[in-house]
Amino acid sequence: MITRGEILVLGLTAGVIGSVTGGMALGIGLGLVVQGAHIGWLLILPGAPLGGLIGLLLARRLARRLPET
DSSP: OOOHHHHHHHHHHHHHHHHHHHHHHHHHHHHHHHTTOGGGHHHHTTHHHHHHHHHHHHHHHHHTTSOOO
């Protein structure tokens, strides 16, 4: 059975890791675009979905621990 603490840790972990990776992709991408390197758009555009994808993967890993009903 999954406890409240595990759900809390899932939310905190997904939020922190998602924010860090998405923020780094956005920051580096914006830095490149401002300097005139259009390759930075390849980091800016998937920055936010990348952060959400990490949360999804963590949630699926926790859901695998649920007993079958």
